[in-house]
Amino acid sequence: MLRQIEFWEDRDRNAGADLETSIIMADEAGEHAAMLSPHVHQPYFGSLKVRAGGREQTLYIGKHGFQDVKGPHHVVSWDSEVGSLFYTQALEWTPRRGGKGVIRRRRQLDVAKKQLMRVTDLYDDERGGDTGGREEVLLRRLNEGSTAGMRDVVETLQPEQNEAMRYPAGTPVIIQGAAGSGKTTIGFHRLAWMTNRERGVHQARAEACMVLMPNRVLAAYAGRILPELDLHAVNVTTPETWATGLLGLEKLEVTDRTLSLLLTDRDNTRRALAWRRAKLLGDARMLDVVRTHLWHRWNAGLKGHGLNEGLEVPGRAPLTFTLTEVDLAGLLRDVFAQDPLDGYRAGLRRAIEAEAMDRLNVPEEHAPGVRRQLSTPLTTLLGRIFAGTTPVTEARRLLGDPDALKASGLLTDREVQLLMTDPLSGIPTPRRAHADATELPVMLAVQAFTGGIGRAVGRTLEPFDHVVLDEAQDYSPLLYALLGRATRDGHITALGDLNQGMHGYKGPNNWEAVQAILPGAQVLTLSRTYRSTRQITQLGARIASTYNRAADVHGVDRDGAEVQRYSGAPELELLARAVKDAQAAGHENIAIVTRRGIDADRLSEALRDHDTDAQPITTQEHRYRGGVVILPVNLAKGLEFSAAIVASANAETYDESTEYERRLLYVSASRALHWLALVSAGELHPLIA
Numbered sequence: 242m243l244r245q246i247e248f249w250e251d252r253d254r255n256a257g258a259d260l261e262t263s264i265i266m267a268d269e270a271g272e273h274a275a276m277l278s279p280h281v282h283q284p285y286f287g288s289l290k291v292r293a294g295g296r297e298q299t300l301y302i303g304k305h306g307f308q309d310v311k312g313p314h315h316v317v318s319w320d321s322e323v324g325s326l327f328y329t330q331a332l333e334w335t336p337r338r339g340g341k342g343v344i345r346r347r348r349q350l351d352v353a354k355k356q357l358m359r360v361t362d363l364y365d366d367e368r369g370g371d372t373g374g375r376e377e378v379l380l381r382r383l384n385e386g387s388t389a390g391m392r393d394v395v396e397t398l399q400p401e402q403n404e405a406m407r408y409p410a411g412t413p414v415i416i417q418g419a420a421g422s423g424k425t426t427i428g429f430h431r432l433a434w435m436t437n438r439e440r441g442v443h444q445a446r447a448e449a450c451m452v453l454m455p456n457r458v459l460a461a462y463a464g465r466i467l468p469e470l471d472l473h474a475v476n477v478t479t480p481e482t483w484a485t486g487l488l489g490l491e492k493l494e495v496t497d498r499t500l501s502l503l504l505t506d507r508d509n510t511r512r513a514l515a516w517r518r519a520k521l522l523g524d525a526r527m528l529d530v531v532r533t534h535l536w537h538r539w540n541a542g543l544k545g546h547g548l549n550e551g552l553e554v555p556g557r558a559p560l561t562f563t564l565t566e567v568d569l570a571g572l573l574r575d576v577f578a579q580d581p582l583d584g585y586r587a588g589l590r591r592a593i594e595a596e597a598m599d600r601l602n603v604p605e606e607h608a609p610g611v612r613r614q615l616s617t618p619l620t621t622l623l624g625r626i627f628a629g630t631t632p633v634t635e636a637r638r639l640l641g642d643p644d645a646l647k648a649s650g651l652l653t654d655r656e657v658q659l660l661m662t663d664p665l666s667g668i669p670t671p672r673r674a675h676a677d678a679t680e681l682p683v684m685l686a687v688q689a690f691t692g693g694i695g696r697a698v699g700r701t702l703e704p705f706d707h708v709v710l711d712e713a714q715d716y717s718p719l720l721y722a723l724l725g726r727a728t729r730d731g732h733i734t735a736l737g738d739l740n741q742g743m744h745g746y747k748g749p750n751n752w753e754a755v756q757a758i759l760p761g762a763q764v765l766t767l768s769r770t771y772r773s774t775r776q777i778t779q780l781g782a783r784i785a786s787t788y789n790r791a792a793d794v795h796g797v798d799r800d801g802a803e804v805q806r807y808s809g810a811p812e813l814e815l816l817a818r819a820v821k822d823a824q825a826a827g828h829e830n831i832a833i834v835t836r837r838g839i840d841a842d843r844l845s846e847a848l849r850d851h852d853t854d855a856q857p858i859t860t861q862e863h864r865y866r867g868g869v870v871i872l873p874v875n876l877a878k879g880l881e882f883s884a885a886i887v888a889s890a891n892a893e894t895y896d897e898s899t900e901y902e903r904r905l906l907y908v909s910a911s912r913a914l915h916w917l918a919l920v921s922a923g924e925l926h927p928l929i930a
Contacts, residue, residue, distance in 0.1 A: 282352075282353065282354050282355055283303075283304075283352045283353060284301075284303055284307065284316055284352070285301040285302055285303035285316050285350060285352065286302065286303060286304070286349065286350055286351070286352065286395070286396040287301070287302040287327050287347070287348060287349050287350055287396070288300065288301050288302065288346075288347075288348045288350060289302065289326055289327060289344060289346070289347055289348075290344075290345040290346035290348075291326075291342055291343065291344055291345060292342065292343045292345055293336050293340060293341070293342035293343070294336070294338070294340050297345065300315070300317050300323065301314075301315065301316045301317065301350075302316070302317055302318075302319055302324050302327045303316040303317070303318065303319065304318070304319060304395055304469070304470075305318060305471070306318030306321065318437070319395050320430075320433055320434045320437045321437065321439060322439055325403065325407055326344060327347060328398045328399075328400060328403035329400060329403060329404075330400055331344070332344045332364075332366075344364065344366075345365075345366050345367075346362065346364060346365045346366065346367075347362070347363040347364040347365075348360060348361070348362050348363065348365075349361040349362075349363055349374065349375075349378050349396070361374045361377060361378050362374050363375045363378070375399070376797075378396075378397060379397050379399065379771070379797065380797065380799055382396070382397050394423055394426050394427070394430065395430065395470075398427075398430070399423075399769070399771075401767060401768065401769070402423055402427050402767060404765070405427055405431070405765045405767060406427050406430050406431045406434055407431075407434060408431075408763065408765060410435060410440045410441075410443035410731075410732075411442075411443045411730075411731040411732070412731050412761055412762070412763055413731055413732070413733045413734075413735070413759040413760075413761060413762035413763070414431070414733075414734050414735070414762070414763055414765060415713065415735045415737070415752050415755060415756070415762055415763065415764045415765070416428065416734070416735065416736045416737075416765050416766075416767060417737065417738065417739065417752065417764055417765070417766045417767070418736070418737075418738055418766070418767030418770075419738055419740065419767070419770045419785075420738060420740075420741060420770060420772065420781065420907075420908070420911035421770040421771055421772020421773055421778075421796075421881070421911065422738075422767040422768075422769060422770050422771065422772075423767065423771055424736040424737070424738070424767055425463065425711050425736055425879065426466070427736070427767070428452075428709045428711065428734050428736040429452070429463070429466060429467065429470060429472070429709070430470065431709070431734055432445070432450060432452070432470075432472060432475065432707060432709050432734070433470040433471065433472055435450075435706075435707050435732075436450075436471075436472065443731075443732070445706035445707040445732065446706050447471075447472050447473065447474045447475050448474035448475070449696060449703070449705060449706035449707075450472075450475045450476070450705060450706050450707045450708065450709070451475070451476045451477075451478070451483065451696070451705050451707075451708050451709070452464075452467075452475055452476070452477045452478075452708075452709045452711070453478065453479065453480050453483065453708065453709070453710050453711065453716075454477060454478070454479055454711045454712070454879075455479065455480075455711060455712040455715060455744075455878070455879065456479060456861045456876065457479055457482070457861035457862065458858060458861055458863060458864065458865060458876055458880075459711070459878075459879045459880065460477050460478060460479055461864050461865075462864075462865055462879075462880060463477065463711070463879075464477040479861075480681075480716070480720065481495040481678060481681060484681050484682075484684070484685050485676075485681075486697075487685070487688060487694065487697065488632050488633070488684065488685070488688055490633070490674075490676075492673075492674070493633075493674050493675065493676055494671045494673055494674065494675040494676075495675070495676055495677070495678055495681060496670065496671060496675055496676075496677055496678065497677065497678040497679070497744075498665045498668040498670070498677055499515050499516070499518075499519045499665065499677070499678075499679055499746050500678075500743075500744065500746075500875065501668050502515050502664070502665055502667075502668050503515070503516070503746070503901060504836070504837050504873075504875070505837065506667075509899070511664050512901075514659075514662065514664040515664040515665055515746070516745075516746040517659060518659055518660065518662060518664060518679075519679040519746035519747060520746055520747070521652075521656055521659060521660060522640075522660070522679045522680060522682070522683060522717075522719075523679065523682055523717025523718060523719045523720065523747045523748075524717075524718060524719060525718035525719055525721070525722050525754075525757075525758055526649075526651045526652065527682070527683060527686065527719050528686055528719055528722050528723070529649055529651055530639070530646060530648075530649045530651055530652065531636075531639065531683060531686040531687055531690065532577075532649075532686075532690055533648050533649035533651075534635075534639045534645045534646075534648060534649075535585070535630065535635075535687070535690050535691070536577060537645075537648060538630060538635070539573060539585075539626055539627065539630070540570060540573065542625065542626040542627065542628060543566055543569050543570055543573065543626055544566065545566065546566060546569065546622060546625055546626065547563070547564055547565050547566050547568070547569065548562065548563065548564040548569070548593070548618065548619075548622055549561065549562075549563045549564075550562050550563075550614070550615065550618050552597070552601065552611055552614050552615070553610075553614065554601070554603055554604075554607050554610075554611065555607060555610075560601050562597045562600065562601060562615075564593065564596070568596075569593075569626075572589060572592045572593060572596060573585075573589060575592060576588040576589050576592055581693075582693060582694070582695065582702075582704070582726055583692075583693035583695075583701075583702055584689070584690065584691055584692040584693035584694075584702075585690050585691060586623055586627055586691055586692060587692075587693065589623065589626070590619055590623060593615070593619060593622075594611075594612055594615060594619070597611060597615060598611065627691065630687065630691055631687075632684040632685070632687040632688040632691070633676065633684055635687045635691075636680060636683040636684040636686075636687050637680075639683070639687075640660060640680065640683065643657050643658075643660075643661055646660060665677075678747070679717075679746070679747060682717055682719040682720045682723060683719070685720070685723050686719065686723060689723055689726055689727075694723060694726055694727045695726075695727045695728075696727070704727060704728055704729045705727055705728045705729065705732070706728075706729060706732060707728070707729070707732040707733075707734070708724055708727070708728045708732065708733050708734070709733075709734045709736065710724070710733065710734070710735045710736065710737075711736050711737075711879065712736070712737055712741075712744075712878070712879060713735035713736055713737030713748075713755075714737035714738060714739050714741065714742045714745075714748045714749070715737070715742060715743065715744035715745075715747055715748045716735075716747065716748060716749075717747045717748065717749075718749050718754055718755070718758055720747075721735075721749075721755055721758045721759065722758050725758060725759055731761065733759060733762075735755065735762075739751065739752070740785045740788070740789060740904070740907065741878065741904065741907065741908055742904060743874070743875055743878055743904060743905065743908060745901065745904075752764045768795055769795050769796065769797060770795065770796050770797070771796075771797050772881055772911070772913075772914055773796065773799075773801075773911065773913055773914060773915075773917075774796075774799050774800060774801025774802070774914075774915060775796055775797075775798060775799055775800055775801065776800075776801055776802065776803055776804050776917075777801070777804060777910070777911070777913055777917045778796030779796070780804055780910055780917070780929060781907055781910050781911040782796075783928060783929075784903060784906055784907040784910060784928050784929070785907050787900075787903055787928065788900045788903055788904065801915050801916070802826065802915065802916050804917045804918070804919065804929075805819065805822065805916070805917065805918040805919070806918070806919050806925060806929075806930070807819055807918060807919070807920045807921075808920070808921045808922065808923065808924065808925055809922075810922065811922060812888065812889065812920060812921070812922040813844070813847050813848060813850075813851055814851065815920045815921075815922070816833060816844065816848060816851075816853070816886060816888060816920055817848060817851035817852065817853040819886045819918040819920055820833070820848075820853050820855070820869060820886065821853075822918070823883075823884035823886070823916055823918065826884070826916055828883040828884040828915065828916055829867065829868065829883060830867050830868065830882045830883045830884070831868075831869045831870070831882060831883065831884045831885070831886070832869075832870050832871070832872060832877060832880070832882040832884075832885045832886070832912055833855055833869075833870070833871040833872075833885075833886045833888055834871075834872065834873070834874055834877045834885060834886065834887050834888065834909045834912060835871065835872070835873050835874070835888045835889065836873065836874060836888075836889060836894045836895065836905065836909075837873055838859040838860075838873040838875075838876075840873065840888065840889070841857050841858070841859050841871045841872055841873050842857055842859055844871055844888065845857040845871045848871075853869070854869065855869045855870060855871040856868065856869065856870050856871070857870070857871050857872065858870050858871070858872035858876055859872065859873065859876070861876075863876075865880060871888075874905050874908050874909045877908065877909065877912055878908050880912060881912055881913075881914055882912055882913060882914065883913070883914050883915055883916065884913055884914075884915065884916035884917070884918070885909075885910075885912040885913035885916075885917055885918070886917075886918040886919075886920060887906075887909045887910055887917075887918070887919050887920065888920055889920070889921060889922075890906070890909070890910075890919040890920055890921050890925055890926050890929060891921040891923055891924060891925060891926050892924075892926050892927060893923075894926075895909075895926055897926065897927060897928065903928070906926065906928065906929070910929065
């Protein structure tokens with residue numbers, strides 16, 4: 242590998258027939274060298290002894306494939322079909338050239354800084370088969386402390402994770418996994434697998450893919466692993482940032498007032514009303530409610546309009562192209578029936594142009610000239626028909642008009658009445674232009690029908706090659722429908738846990754609701770959680786069992802410290818003691834998890850008087866860089882820490898009678914890898930006492 246890198250970096254060896262060719266060849270060789278260089282210190286992590294075609298050989302498995310053109314030292318990429326043999330339990334496979342291949346030995350190789358540190362056999366037919374080494378390697382990795390980035394699991398993919406990651410391309414996949422099951426990391430590795438050219442027609446281009454994370458903190462945290470998977474150009478963002486960018490409203494402030502109410506208001510009647518209204522705004526039926534509204538709106542815009550243009554076609558007398566109001570209405574009806582993905586405005590323009598070519602019998606070679614002549618009058622006409630239908634104003638016009646909401650016949654009178662209420666009136670709104678997260682999908686629906694939806698390429702829109710959704714249980718059915726329009730068929734990977742639905746007021750009630758929106762979608766369940774010790778996993782399972790909506794939580798049998806409980810003293814004193822105990826146990830990345838953001842700010846400042854410096858993360862602008870931090874549960878979700886401390890872990894803070902509150906407690910108590918503390922000045926919560 243070093244010899245090959247040196248060859249690529251030697252510009253004198255990459256000489257072409259002329260100077261320009263030599264420069265191009267040298268630049269390409271430099272790119273190859275730069276891509277391979279990071280893997281020199283750990284060129285491979287496993288090996289397979291295989292027998293195929295009467296010949297026995299050893300294949301090395303690495304994060305980057307390498308073909309030794311002058312020797313036998315080849316490395317097979319982990320995401321290739323041959324590389325997949327390292328992770329499965331299968332012992333036979335069919336090579337491309339036919340015949341039968343047999344696995345003789347699977348071996349884990351721990352390499353660091355060009356040194357072989359440890360060899361662990363996972364399977365060896367000469368030693369009786371399975372050695373139990375896979376579990377040994379896994380436990381060794383899990384006992385390592387957390388870092389400020391996401392774990393790279395290429396070396397320790399478990400069979401069920403590998404199966405989910407390599408599920409046949411072209412099929413929408415929903416990966417249901419408990420906290421710590423590795424679903425987010427598996428989603429990223431599936432995306433890397435999708436970019437491999439072995440996927441054929443389903444191969445995804447990194448620059449044409451998108452990963453949606455629930456907030457900017459997690460997007461920055463997760464994005465650090467992508468370059469290690471050779472995914473340098475993938476757009477990692479949040480649904481809100483993507484939506485406002487598509488709408489051309491990057492400066493629009495997006496709030497989530499429903500979440501603010503749920504986290505701060507103790508009036509369960511008002512909370513229930515806000516929950517139901519938000520749920521209805523994200524209902525999949527709203528797509529057709531919006532479509533019906535736009536049908537009536539644009540038909541009204543046609544009134545009194547027509548087209549009468551003189552056109553010139555070479556070799557023919559002057560022509561006149563005329564469309565009446567009735568003609569335009571018929572063409573608009575055809576466009577609605579076709580449902581073009583690039584928007585109905587572009588669809589109507591094409592329909593009018595096609596009608597002109599057909600009526601006037603314009604030869605194909607003269608069609609571009611006729612389109613140029615029609616361009617200005619068509620732009621003027623379409624501007625009048627679609628006048629005022631900007632996504633923000635049109636969505637709000639619809640949501641404020643009960644008659645428009647009723648027009649589709651899809652919503653009941655009671656549902657329309659619910660949309661007319663405002664349970665969030667007591668939650669302050671920003672002074673500058675803003676939109677609420679619950680109404681943003683309705684605005685996106687207007688955009689989808691008006692100007693199209695997808696990946697912006699210059700001034701045009703193309704479908705995304707592949708989209709990965711993290712925390713998929715918090716995406717509304719309406720947003721799923723819109724993402725389905727924005728992406729190639731079968732190329733959505735959704736990663737979620739119904740037990741962790743912090744934004745259940747937006748998300749689906751079950752995965753069947755998503756399957757109804759994404760035809761052919763398959764639900765794959767990761768039944769094991771790898772994050773935490775047995776003691777922490779059992780505590781989380783006890784909380785989740787009170788509302789479980791998904792598979793039961795099963796942890797890896799990794800023993801650790803008992804869950805620490807602190808009570809009977811002032812909370813600040815207990816929190817400071819817990820932090821010092823965690824540090825004394827050897828942990829560096831420590832999180833104090835609070836119920837609300839305001840609690841994190843307050844405690845962070847007060848803890849300094851107790852000789853404890855905990856950096857607050859209370860907005861999406863903050864970044865987690867390791868050390869001791871204090872953050873609210875809604876920002877802690879998706880992160881993991883060597884040690885975690887749940888502040889105010891009592892029934893006054895987490896109402897035992899409310900499922901949503903128990904979900905929050907579960908998320909708080911499932912952030913730790915090795916060490917968990919529960920803190921309350923008074924009695925601890927009954928579920929964790």
